[in-house]
Amino acid sequence: MTATTFGEALNTVERERKRLEVYTGRDDVASELEAQFATKNVTVNHRRTDTFDDGFVAIYGADGEFQGALGLDQFDAVLSPTTHPPWSLDSADGEAETLFDFLENTLFTTYDRTQMLAASREIEDRAWRVADGILYAGFQREEALVEQLDVYERLASRGSLSAVVFIDGTWSESADELTVVSDGGELGRFWFVAFDGAGSDHQKCALVAAERQPGRYYGFWTYAPEFVDGLIDSLETTYLD
């Protein structure tokens, strides 16, 4: 396992160019997706067809292999997630996880704070369900952590789950269950959430995003165990040893 900094991780994902095929008779829908993915590492091809009522998209990996397909309506939902706290998800919401899996390791750009919170909830929810292991989260600034303090205190007191949070600068508030690490380095530039899976490779996941403009994020999420291990190893060696 190699420790991977957030900047290195982002570069790795950038090299894995994917292809999105859009099957629809609507040129405006295809153009919109082309524009939306123009700055990501995704090539968009429009396969024009008027033969189906509902269009769909198919994703091909960097190896050219088919990875998955889903309807345009569902794809829209993935691209514009809505916020929900982890404990409000019912068991039928496994679909959300499948949809997030679909875009694994695909870069997203211009996510705003609301969308970042929703994407983060996916990982926080997994940690909540497992109720064990360690959840790592980088909040960049103290104010961002203060906003999410209740959520993270609740996560840290869930079963055997621990939560370690990072901010750039100093921490002037107090936390009961949470471990708060305040430092510099990459912490101020990246929003990240990583769960170690409590020893299970199937539960490991991470989200990493750089704030390139104020409130606009560029990043990816992954469920690849070795990738997640590398990110956590980097956090441990840089900020916790």
Next chain:
Amino acid sequence: MTEENSLDERSTRASDAEPWSADEIFGLCSNRDARIALVYLSDRETATIEELATVIAGQSAVEKGGVEGRERHDHARIVLHHAVLPRLADHDILEYDSEEGEVRDVDVPDIVATVLRIDG
């Protein structure tokens, strides 16, 4: 030259062909994957087996309101290669180049297209 021969061959086959029987039409449309492939092919003359497998996976995803992964795609490809495309080729609806994975000279008969529309 090849193209001319191919066109001659098709017109001869078409003129010699028996009218479509109800059994033949319903037989062709009885398989879900075949129906999706026929609907997609009804407005184009060429496609690849890869494209058709993707269309079948995509339409299945729309119907179930979720994601279809590699398994569905692989299954569709196998069904297309071994059953659907050879059968459609036997009925002169298309030519299937199994080595290149290409489908050419597609001509879905109106009667089949009508049945597919009823099927919705």
